[in-house]
Amino acid sequence: MDLKVSVITVCYNAEKFIEQAINSVLKQRYENIEYIIIDGASTDNTVSIINKYKSKVSFFLSESDNGMYDAMNKGITAATGDILYFLNSDDVFYDEYVITKIVNLFHKNKDIELIYGSIFVIRDPLINDSFVRSYDHMTKSSFVSDGIYQQAIFYKAELFKKCGQFDETYKIVGDYEWLLRAFYKYNIKRKYYGDIITAVFRYGGMSNCDKFSSLHSEERRKVVKQYFNIYQIYNSKFKRAFIASIKKFIR
Structure with a gap:
């Protein structure tokens, strides 16, 4: 039996890009897709845009919420799929075969609980500043100063019964905390496929916006203290500083 994939998009005042996100889901060649959209009571044209595609959306809810992770948890609760994926309202799938490729990998690896790939990052479209973000050498210590973009993960x-849902006390780093919880508290079985690019990610969200940089740093420090000891934290910082100095010397 084909696995059902639940694609969840949470949004708020997302009129600029939401239609692109929706169309990238509808263009997927895989057929057994459940598309869920959770809107935080947008005040712009977001809801009217979504309503244009209402017949093709499996579940749509628009109401006020307590932040991004509250909305994502609503999506998890509503989902009936075997596999879950979160596509931000300002991002799109890399191509129309992404879900087909991922489902095939889950079929081949029955015991794997989480699969992640690479993503295509657009840092500044005005100057064509973009790159592929890969995760070839991720270790636990890497997570002190790094992480895996949510758009890379299926x-x-x-898993959300085994590890729990996202911690709604966080406003920006709830997905980062969940991943550390799943990887290092519950030791879930995961696999990385760097040759698969899952999504096109645009800079400018809460996690990389100057407006929320202080809150982001504060929340991240809290999570790091929860999952890493002092030695791991300072060892990671030393490695980063050393690598940065080497790169500067090479230049």
């Missing part, structure tokens, strides 16, 4: 739905 989850088996059962």
